[in-house]
Structures are given as C-alpha cells and as structure tokens.
Amino acid sequence: MYIIYMYLFKYLDALQVLQAQLIGKTTSFLEFQKMSEVTDASCAAAASTVTGGVPGPGDNGDSRGHEAAQSIHSDVVKDLLSLGVCERCIFRLVAIRGFDSVFSSVSTSTLRSRNAVDGDTSVPSESDHSGVCIVCLGVLQFIYSDDKQTVVKMESNSDFATRIAEFVKQSHHEFDSFGLEVSVPSVITENESAVMSYLKGKYESEVWLDTERTSVKDALKNLILDLLKNSLDAKSDSSPFRIRLTYTNSPNEVDSAAETKGEQKRRRTDKENGSNCMLQNSLKKVYKPCSLEVLFHKMPIYFGGRYLKFSRNVSQTRWIIDDERMGEASVEEIIGSNILPACFGDNYKFHAAGREDIDVRMLGSGRPFLLEIQNPRRFPSVDLLKEIEAKMNNLENKLVGVRNLTLLENHCWNLMREGEGEKRKQYAALVWISRPLEDKDLESISSLKELKILQRTPVRVLHRRSPLDREKIIHWMNIEKIEGNCQYFLLHLCTQAGTYIKEFVHGDLGRTSPSIGSILGCRVEILQLDVTDVKMDFLDD
Structure with a gap:
C-alpha cells in the first residue's frame, strides 16, 4: 500500500505542475496527454506490484522510512539536528508511526533531503553531526565505549547484533531461547524530557506531541531483536537465559549547568520568545558515548x-x-x-x-x-x-x-x-546412666507415646539462638539393651522436627522438661547420636 500511496503523490504532483503550465499557456494539450499517460502507467505499475506479488522487505522498509521522513515538520528536524539529536531519536520522538527496525536504514542525509535542511546555515552540516546524540548518548547510533574505554562504532544494527551474538557464543551457554534486557543511565531520560518540554512549548498544536513515544531501551530492542534471533538460531521469550546490555555513563562525562538568577531570568525570556537557549541550558552535555557491558545470566x-x-x-x-x-x-x-x-x-x-x-x-x-x-x-x-x-x-x-x-x-x-516443618525424625542414641538399667526402666520409657516436652533454648546454642521456650512432641521411644553392660543402652526415638535430642536425654540443667534423666530419676549422658530416618515425602524411591 505504501508504494501505491507514493505513486499517487507523484501523480498529484504531476497534475499540479501540468495545471500551472496550462494556466501559463506554456504547454500543449498533447504534452498534457503524454504526461498523464506516463503518470497513469506509473500508478498501474504500482498496483500490479501489490496485486501481483508482495513487495520485498527492503522496498517496504524504504517506503515507510521515507514516508515517515516526509511526515516530520522540517522546522522540527532543523531544531533537533541543531541540538545534536540523532536521526533515530528524531523518528522515535516525533514520527507518528511506531518505531521499529525499518528506521535503522534511514540516515541523516535522508532526513535532510526530505526536509530541505541542506544549505541551511543554522543547522550543522552532516559531517559536523557525527558526534554522540544528546538524547540517546550513542545507544541508537551503535556507538559505545568498551571495557578498555575505546570508542567503538558499528555501521548498522546488523553489525551491532552480530557483535552481541559473538559475545553470547563466547560465553558457551546452552539455550534454545533467550530474553533481551537493556539498561540505560538516567541522563538519557532527563535529556529526552528536556527536549520534549522544549518541543511542546514551541509546537504545542502538533498531533505527534500527544502520541506515545518508544523509549530508548525498547527502540534498541526493536532494532536488534530479530537479528539476534537469526544469528543465535533461538527464539525470544521469557527464557531463563537472559542477555543484558548495560549502558553506563560516568559522572565525569556529564556536565549539568548550574543556573544563576540571571540564567533563570534568561530562561523565562527564552521561553516567552520560543528560543532553544532555554533547552541548551537544561540539557546535560555529553562528551563521550556510554560504556557498554554485555552480561549473560541464566536462572x-x-x-x-x-x-x-x-x-x-x-x-x-x-x-x-x-x-x-x-x-x-x-x-x-x-x-x-x-x-x-x-x-x-x-x-x-x-x-x-x-x-x-x-x-x-x-x-x-x-x-x-x-x-x-x-x-x-x-x-x-x-x-x-x-x-x-x-x-x-x-x-x-x-x-x-x-x-x-x-x-x-x-x-x-x-x-x-x-x-x-511437618517432618518426623528418627534417632538412635548411645546413652550412659549413673545406675544399672532395670526392666521397669524399659517399660516406663516405651509406654510414653506422643509425649509433650518444653525446651528452652539450649545453653550450647544461646550465643546464636533467641532465648525461647519451644513445645515439641516425642512420638515414641524404646530402649535396646547392650549385652554385657548394664549402664549403657541404645535409645531409639521418633520426634517432631526441631527437637533438641541431646538436651532431651540429659535435661540441659533442667531447661528441657521432662527428659530421659528426669523420667529415670538419675543422671543420664548421651555419648553418640545418629539420625536414622527423616520422614518426609521428598525424592523417595
């Protein structure tokens, strides 16, 4: 459709020229008929292109880019170029159509020629406009400082995406999908806000001022995401593997002009007069592109x-x-x-x-x-x-x-x-008592079921645990005699999670009650302890 519109515009332009020539009597009817036939043929060719086959991506992209360039007010282009705003930021901020990878191929020269900027002495020449964009700080120009503080400039979004893909491959991650994240310094948002405030003050009636703008982060993603997917042979989604482009700007590389009372007065005067001096004072001057760190992280x-x-x-x-x-x-x-x-x-x-x-x-x-x-x-x-x-x-x-x-x-x-918190644990403890073990001791221990005990924080862990009283449950116990020794036995027990077993055996100076010592009515010491089972439904056979 874009091609049809373009040829229709040419057709109308031709008709206007012919009309002027007829009025001035500088052409003949035959000449008018000849030019009309040429224009009609052009329109027919455009129609056959659309109906006979889908236009190629390049043709479609060029048409969209040129159409967007024509849609921007020439005074706006002049203003933004004179401020040092790059062509992609101009499209991003003031073009009515959404910003995507199509605009990566539209150069500053296209903007200049489409908006009659060339030859205007108030606008810096294209050679003078090769520095870092005052808004995106080089992010959308594919200019950055590497880890050695060397300035790197990629010629296109394709070259930049290829460079990122090379970094990814060198990281040796295995993945079939990825997520792309972009982080930019706050000065980008601040300068963009200053530029838009200026434009709203000068062009307050323009429709594009009310349209939603694409952020620098989203614009960069739009420019390189599809290229990255092709280079990495992977899809892009909410993948656990993340590619993160982190742009940073050193405070030493940004100067913010402090305003005196005189400057504030001039700012008010400039605003009334529609001058961009007010904007120049509020922008943070940038002398170097952002530093770029490419990070890879998998969840x-x-x-x-x-x-x-x-x-x-x-x-x-x-x-x-x-x-x-x-x-x-x-x-x-x-x-x-x-x-x-x-x-x-x-x-x-x-x-x-x-x-x-x-x-x-x-x-x-x-x-x-x-x-x-x-x-x-x-x-x-x-x-x-x-x-x-x-x-x-x-x-x-x-x-x-x-x-x-x-x-x-x-x-x-x-x-x-x-x-x-719900698990049960089983133990086997080697225990010594101060008197010979009797048969009634075995019965008194094994008869206790679901025994509730109160444990104060043990002395041995008071230095790292809060002094609290904890109620725990001993589900069951039994005693296994050791042949040939009446003062040693094995205590088997099942308890609630979090029970201090050593303290339950010896009593911890009365801080655990009841205890094995208090139940048997004698001194009891635990010599060895094993955990024999953790009752929990987790990765069981």
Missing part, C-alpha cells in the same frame, strides 16, 4: 536428592572459626564440588531439610537436600547425573553418600520448605 537450576553422612567429623556446611576449619570436610563442599563443574556454573548454594551437628551421623534413607547452581551454562544429562552420584558414593574416604540425585523444577524448593 538457577536445582538438583535434589538425599545425602548420608558417615563421619562424626564432617559438618553439613563449610564451617570456619577464626580462619580455622572445623572438621575434615563438609557435605556442602563434597556435593557442590562434584556437580558444579558438570554445569559450568558460577557458584552453588546448598539447602537441606534441617541439619545435624558435626558429630552426628546421618544414616537410613538420608536427609533431603537441594543444590542451587547459579548461572549454569549446561544441563547435565540423566546419565551424567548417575555417573556423578556413583563417583560420590565410591570416594575412598567414604565421608558422604548421595541417593536419588535428580534435576528438579524450581517449585521443589517450596515443596521442601513446606514439608520441613
């Missing part, structure tokens, strides 16, 4: 399973006190150091459904855990996960084991947290 992925701890000298997480490691290793480091390299991630975080003390073993079915891999570049296959699990289970030192290692969805984090 975390989660691996889950159950871990077993066979040593009484291994902490759950890395434990350092006064620069000295506590224990010979940690569950977190053993699992994380084996999975992280397979994902080519930046870092990992370890999360578990509760914790045991460093001197407590984790046996039975194991304790549920999640390992969060940050910014992963690859997703390990099911076979590779099996290999990693087997490797950890066959380490020479046999400190830690893993069961059911699986790649999980993000919502499993919430499932584990929800089930953590």
